[in-house]
Amino acid sequence: GQQLNQSPQSMFIQEGEDVSMNCTSSSIFNTWLWYKQDPGEGPVLLIALYKAGELTSNGRLTAQFGITRKDSFLNISASIPSDVGIYFCAVTSGGYQKVTFGTGTKLQVIP
Amino acid sequence: EPEVTQTPSHQVTQMGQEVILRCVPISNHLYFYWYRQILGQKVEFLVSFYNNEISEKSEIFDDQFSVERPDGSNFTLKIRSTKLEDSAMYFCASSDWLALTSTDTQYFGPGTRLTVL
Numbered sequence: 001g002q003q004l005n006q007s008p009q010s011m012f013i014q015e016g017e018d019v020s021m022n023c024t025s026s027s028i029f030n031t032w033l034w035y036k037q038d039p040g041e042g043p044v045l046l047i048a049l050y051k052a053g054e055l056t057s058n059g060r061l062t063a064q065f066g067i068t069r070k071d072s073f074l075n076i077s078a079s080i081p082s083d084v085g086i087y088f089c090a091v092t093s094g095g096y097q098k099v100t101f102g103t104g105t106k107l108q109v110i111p
Numbered sequence: 112e113p114e115v116t117q118t119p120s121h122q123v124t125q126m127g128q129e130v131i132l133r134c135v136p137i138s139n140h141l142y143f144y145w146y147r148q149i150l151g152q153k154v155e156f157l158v159s160f161y162n163n164e165i166s167e168k169s170e171i172f173d174d175q176f177s178v179e180r181p182d183g184s185n186f187t188l189k190i191r192s193t194k195l196e197d198s199a200m201y202f203c204a205s206s207d208w209l210a211l212t213s214t215d216t217q218y219f220g221p222g223t224r225l226t227v228l
Contacts, residue, residue, distance in 0.1 A: 035219075042115075042202050042219035043154060088154065096142045096206055098156040098167055099217055 006089050006102035014110050021105040022073040023089030032065050032072040033090040079109050113137045115220035117203050123226045124193055132188045132223045134203030142206040143186045147199040193227045200224050
């Protein structure tokens with residue numbers, strides 16, 4: 001099946017630091033998504049990207065859809081303790097198609 | 112804000128027993144999905160459902176699994192004879208794709224933790 005390689009697998013950062021994580025695929029996708037999952041909860045959509053090269057922000061979060069349509073990154077600026085969680089990149093071919101998730105980046109923020 | 116709900120939040124069952132996991136998708140949504148997440152692993156697609164039939168299913172979704180929309184609001188996942196390896200979080204999701212104001216986004220419920228003993 002389709003594999004999304006997400007890195008890093010986990011990271012510890014100090015509160016206030018910026019964070020960057022990325023995701024690559026061997027196939028082209030029309031839509032890239034970034035989700036956050038808190039412990040015991042379902043994934044919550046943070047940012048959706050629909051166009052190659054698109055750069056989209058949501059508060060302190062910024063994500064980009066790679067020009068090749070095979071990669072994406074997520075940046076979090078000025079991290080705070082509630083940013084703790086697992087961040088998943090995901091892809092879909094669009095519309096009603098299934099979402100394929102990456103392996104996740106576990107973020108820990110040290111106050 | 113409308114949300115997907117799931118019951119129960121935690122289900123414990125004996126191996127070989129049947130379980131039914133329940134979901135109430137967002138009311139104007141037309142596409143419904145089940146995903147699962149084995150502890151510590153990524154979220155995996157199981158099945159999508161539209162217009163009272165399965166649109167797509169993964170290799171995980173074998174003959175032991177079935178889905179149903181028994182009425183206008185519920186969407187269920189049945190596992191006929193549970194195995195130890197079915198222990199996981201099961202997430203329901205729904206999408207309003209095809210609606211005039213569709214955002215093409217799948218909204219996930221909080222999940223049901225299934226433990227098979």
